[in-house]
Amino acid sequence: MAIKEKGGQKNSASTAPAGAKSAASKIAPAKGKLGVMVVGLGAVATTMIAGVEAVRRGLAKPYGSLTQMGTIRLGKRTDNKSPLIKDFIPLADLNDIVFTGWDIFEDNVYEAAAHAEVIRKETLDQLRPYLETIKPMPAVFDRYYVKRLNGTHVKKGMNKLDLANQVVTDIQEFKKTVDRVVMIWCGSTEIFLEPTAVHQTIESFEKGLEKSDLGIAPSQIYAYAALKEGVPFANGAPNLTVDIPALVELSKKNSAPICGKDFKTGQTFMKTVLAPAFKARMLGVKGWFSTNILGNRDGEVLDEPQSFKTKEESKLGSLEYIFQPELYPDLYKDIYHKIRINYYPPRGDEKEAWDNIDIFGWLGYPMQLKVNFLCRDSILAAPIALDLVLFLDLAKRTPELKSIGIQEWLSFYLKSPQTAPGLYPEHDLFIQSMKLKNTLRHIMGADLVTHLGLDYYD
């Protein structure tokens, strides 16, 4: 069938009406250096930093990064207009990124990357002089929150407020050398914490810092310092961190965007692809058993029950929200969902994940699906960390986004999306992807793509 064009419809940024165009022009340009402060220079962080440098030198391509390789369709399918995302929106250029960070160990990024054994030695050696220049600042750390680690490169302070102020000073010093700053937590998973009274308002949180309240974890001290300084903050781990009213309030107050938590990389990435497919076809699910073997330092930390609990909670959420058992009790009411992470040193960062999914179809006949994902944890996480940094910097420069606090459109990257109170989180990867791209179209004054498409058949 011939596809008919509808005339006169304004569909893209370049053909958008005058009012829409001015929306895009209000986004501040990505001029100058973007400083990226990374908390925790372990496997993910060093894979991101070494990867960005490898891409800058033309040694490799940024596979896995939507900001670097993705395109965005503008207008009708017949317009054939799909620029690269980085050409459509004003994103920071990789050449303008400057990295710094903190860790509880003194290793520079070359040494930490070599220890993580993710990037091949020959590549690391090519990058060595650059990577050796990035040395961690002393960290805010307390073994109470990450029991399996014992670092010595740590700050000392009278109380948690003093430690937060020391991080603020680190940020202020770094700000003198760059034009804009974003912070990302790539540190270890902390023990499971639930919000308490201390987390409710900025005032109660600040009092809690002064009294060194046990409910305030190191990740929250960094996040508080970032938000206090108007610096956007992303969280790659499942820690509670900014998922509390006090820090959401501070994020809005100081125009420092935040998003959800825990990079959506391996098993949960697959879950949020498969579960929407079962639901779209009205196939029922009886059980979903997920297990992993993992041998890196993250695996070692997650071997400790209280850190595992934090991860488990983050991983469990997605199915419940996608399947909506309250809407589809016949299909999804009593799913047996089990998640295991086993520390198995021989595999290092090369995680292996198995899923056994018991599904049922027409007339209740049972079927099974097995997924065996032989992935590389940090290879999947590094481009996500990079994209989050670049998009949070964009959000900070976008008048419409910078003071709304939670950037729900970044849920695409995260196992635990963060939302406004009362909203259920959207976990379906394809809805998340559409939401992200439509947000980009929206802030650029381009028409949203709804995929309705009836006008092709007029």
Ligand SMILES: NC(=O)c1ccc[n+]([C@@H]2O[C@H](COP(=O)([O-])OP(=O)(O)OC[C@H]3O[C@@H](n4cnc5c(N)ncnc54)[C@H](O)[C@@H]3O)[C@@H](O)[C@H]2O)c1
């Ligand atoms: N790789 C993935 O696919 C993936 C996916 C989702 C989430 N994550 C999370 O990302 C985080 C990083 O993963 P990784 O594989 O790089 O782990 P890693 O153990 O290699 O690195 C974590 C680093 O953080 C440091 N650290 C711990 N507490 C700190 C603190 N308070 N201040 C500064 N540094 C601190 C550790 O010394 C270590 O170098 C983990 O929490 C992990 O659960 C990873």
